[in-house]
Amino acid sequence: MTKEVIDLRSALELLESIPGQMVHTDVEVDPSAELAGVYRYVGAGGTVARPTKTGPAMTFENVKGHQGAKVVIGLLASRKRVGYLLNSKPEKLGFMMRDAVKNAIAPVVVDKAKAQCQEVVHLATDESFDIRKLIPAPTNTPEDAGPYVTLGMCYASDVETGESDVTIHRLCLQSKDEISMFFTPGARHLGAFREKAEALGKPLPISISIGVDPAIEIASCFEPPTTPLGFNELSIAGAIRGKAVELAPCVTIDEKCIANAEYVIEGELLVGARVREDQNSNTGKAMPEFPGYTGPANAELPVIKVKAVTHRVNPIMQTCIGPSEEHVSMAGIPTEASILDMVERAMPGRVQNVYAHSSGGGKFIAVIQFKKTVPSDEG
Template sequence: MSKQKYDLRKVIEELKQIPGQYHETDKAIDPEAELSGVYRYIGAGGTVKRPTQEGPAMMFNNVKGFGKSRVLIGMLASRKRVGMILHHDYKTLGNMLNEAVMNPVVPIKVDKNAAPAQEVVHLATDADFDIRKLLAAPTNTAYDAGPYITMGLVRGSSPDQSMHDVTIHRMVLEDKDTIGMYIMPGGRHIGHFLEQYEAINRPMPITINIGMDPAIPLAATFEPPTTPLGYDELSIAGALREEPIELVDGIVVKETGLARSEWIIEAEILPNTKMQEDINTNSGYAMPEFPGYNGKANPAVNVVKIKAVTHRKDNPIVMTTIGPSEEHVSMAGIPTEASILNLVDKAIPGKVKNVYNAPAGGGKLMTIMQIHKDDINDEGIQRQAALLAFSAFKELKTVILVDEDVDIFDMNDVMWTINTRFQADKDIMVLEGLRNHPLDPSELPEYDPARIRTRGMSSKLVLDGTFPYDMKDKFVRAPFKEVSNWKDYLK
């Protein structure tokens, strides 16, 4: 008897067996701002405006206006839950993903009769077709440019079909068959493929896959240099599950979709064509982004024309997220941790024991690095590690360096080391005039006209909280007795 293949529904069934990790409700919910507004209190976390907290993933079974279509939010909005989903210690997920990158399992193609994602077919040429009435895409706030697909995995290929890629973008439903997609300049291979299509003035076929095994969006958020052009990140997800991800040919477009997803939108990105992101609201805002602020609407997003939508016949699930939530920290942060570990271990092997991209940085802006020093000759190697991380990941803004006895997942412990193993006049490094993420509002020229010449420039910060090796006897923590059966006293 073969084991059940991994998809979103299998993961949900596993989480149902773990108290406090999954909750569903039949209470009616409005997808316009209310759904995200409710989950903000229950489990969003991340950089979401307080009050918020870490809580269960949540399924809304009764979404107003959408019949039996359900919405799932917060699946990855807890690092501990990510560990449970991947059956791995949450503190070493970066190491796990690093191993998966180095041991990829390539995807395979299956027939349509083995693809539950294509059980029901809607063609954009149908008289009653309207993506806004079919797909329960929520808005995060009342100011959003429209309903957003926030957990849609875009799959595309080069014109000659020699290279493939998957990425996640913010995508707003503009009208009945049109999506506005923001492709951030530089670094996204989908964007590189699109440039090739635009050079020959041809539309680029894509699929947008919604509702999948959470291992897949985790794998998809790797970036160069870890996954160079031509590396298919679905191979990382295959390695995480020790089984290949299954693909299926599109019904209409010449591109593959994820056979075991809940929904597949088949579409084309129009060449050399742009539109105003908030054309329906003129609010000036797109949706909340990972730093915790409302993202500005882009005046020129790519135009995506829908050709068909397929989905499962049994109450298909729309997987969504709140832009600044802990879910973004997991998707952006854990792959970046893996990439940093991969890079520094090649340059200075054995000196960086672990890495954590904490929620305060939204998974992208801040890294905490746990440093190992063997002797006095390793003094300074910790700062070299920070420079390596900055050189590879331009969106990284702050690095905090700590010793091996500090729990990098406990911000009180991290701040303790800054208070007791740190002197501001000697342990701060500031690097000026570097590139960073343009969504950081402190990186506007008017914030610092002398140093910020254009949006997206930043000073970078290193806080070196490691003690000098030749003074290690001054920094020994109080030696409490190790007691293995301490839990017995709670029974």
């Protein structure tokens, strides 16, 4: 590819240059249920309720209640498009990701002067501060607990060792300065950081970077044992691009954020604070999950107290629908890489490819292809 992808904007520019990969609309759309509902018909794919299909990514340029903001969806909802964005043949993405893990390049911290994500700063102490007005987070269905940030790169550090990591979590906007954060039990590095901080009676500083280089979004979905506790997945994104991901110091907390993100939410996970996920909607539901069903709302979730929201000039919000092909790409391709590595170590030279996909029944399937072997003449 001639176009270098370094952030969300350059990724969108690349897709604009490829026929059939990006569409736009300037018709006003309501972020509450309508935006995701429209994209369901355009190209969500995956286990989204039919009718849906593989289609282009889509930019909504006129979002009700959020003048001047844009929302892009479906960036990774096609394996072919992921190949374009990561400069790899679609069938070789798992191999490329496996090699990136082995050749990780650690992130670097740049001066605040280079932090494009801080071109505009809104402090929680401002009288008019309200994350629900600043962040055009969609509500995917009428049953959702509320508006969700579905593609927030959550970055935090171990309060004792200083080791850092990035993961994606389900984040529901609960009030003008509070967000609930869902942790999959035992599956996320930040969960261990939060538990340690809380046991020590310390709030955990956390940044949430939204609208970033797609390499970061894919890399952040690796899990143990491929990336054990203490392994910063931003280093995988660095290997994909051949240069370190740039971080910047946050404005209000002692933590870093992704320097060229479109939006950054800065805050702290509070000690002992819990909130009912659907306290504002009372639907009893959370949001659509990867297999296609709508999960129940959690009775008690940790709370992030927001300190600031920063963003680029004319920011672009990025989102996804929970059960779409986008989720298949993010969860599936790192899984392919992990399986390739494990099988290769167990059976050197035998594995030909691994392909992860969603089935019509809402299941996640990994297909392993082995090379044909020539029968031995020996008994």
